[in-house]
Amino acid sequence: MTKTLIAAACLFAFAGVVQAQDADTDTSTDNGGWTGSGEFGFASARGNSRTENVNAKLGLNQENEYWKNNFFLNGMRSKGEVTVLDASGNTVDRFTTTANRYDGGASVGYKLDPRSYIVGAGRYEHDDFGANLWQGIVSLGYGYIALKNERTELSFEIGPGYKRYRPADTTVLVNGVATDMRQPTESELVGRGLINFKYRLTDNTAFEDTLLVEAGSKNKYYQNDAGLSVSMTKKLALKLGFQVRYNSDTQPGTQSTDTLTTTNLVYNF
Template identity: 75%
Template sequence: MKKTLIAGLLLAAFASFAAQAQDATSTNNGGWSGSGEFGFASATGNSRSQNINGKLGLNQENEQWKNSFFLDGLRSKSQQSVVDESGATVEQFNTTANRYDGGASVGYKLDPRSYIVGAARYEHDDFGANLWQGVVSLGYGYIALKDDRNELSFEIGPGYKRYRPADTTVLVGDEQVRVRQPTESEMVARGLINYKFKLTANTSFEDTFLMEAGSKNTYLQNDAGLAVSMTKKLALKVGFQVRHNSDVLPGIKKMDTLTTTNLVYSF
């Protein structure tokens, strides 16, 4: 029920964004911009692997609104050596990563620098510390710096989080049995720092830091990316993501990293 509510909020926010964007297109840009990223790698021969990741972002900023929406996806398969029931070692092509997440924030400006922001985020990760997690929050945002080359903004406020830790396995006799973990919930403090820097006419850097701090678990995520434009619409981007959970079950690592090289289309 909670996951359905969060997903519904995200869909409603996206529908609102799309309607505003359509209205803005008929008259003027309305402060809307967006980008899509895609990366794919495949290996065959002595080893097999396939990796795919994609991102979609939509943003609006004008005199009244500071809004954003995003969808991310990651999937990977690779060849692995496993022992079958007969004790023989065989090669299998297994999924090793399967993650998708989406989020939206709606900011209403009080003045050119300050705004009230409502945000929602949902994530599903088959191989992460949490199988799924969803967060809704309400807070205050401030644009500390904005000029031709730099932009720095902060957001902070309380939120509510529900999540389900990853399943664990226990040995029952000679068989490994999966144990489903109960769903957790808690109040969190959400913080966001976003910095953009234009190095040259065709090279830009962006770093986004997210914190969701609670008494049971603190989630941290940092996304850094360097993009080099090839045309007005196309760019190559190198990205590095770090994700960290302060409290995880035994046998699960607290930190995950992801490095990507993607083709970016801006619109």
């Protein structure tokens, strides 16, 4: 309850600051095409069940005559009650971590003309409960802005890359005792593809969808992020997000597809 009250107080204070900023005269100047946004979501339940969920995102973008750059950092952590066996073999409920994932990356694009650009990209992800404990990729490719106006934007990126990853540990029986076995690190050449679509439905409502593909002969990874945001002020918005992640190479007991639904407060800067 205390954490919930603290989070709520922070959100209300944050909203008050943003509204005060919006009331001021706009003194923005040319900043080289940089924009950014931060997202935060928190939920807590007590009573018949006990859960805590928090997720945060930070993104920076730059687009001008010469550059099309992107930087991001995301994190997600959840706790909940799970049923486990204690040392005596009794069934007990424990409040423990059920999800812990963070990832970050960047892409730097140099424009050849107003629509096409050369892009270098890198991404790293750590997931304690995913098919891969960690994975990292670097790539070099070609990007093309197929459509861009005040309401719609559509762009594509494609190119080769190099990926290293470590599959999640497997559980084996050693003398009748369940033991985690570390998996070796894998590496391979992959093809990277990215499709980014943005559409402004109304003056204060926008839809965005990003599809990422990292496909190799041993492992194929797909991630789609869809989001619908509604602006409350010039800088503050509410966003409903839905993420689907697919990994072709999974260990026994883990699923290939993960989904995540979020409702976040967004601050644009």
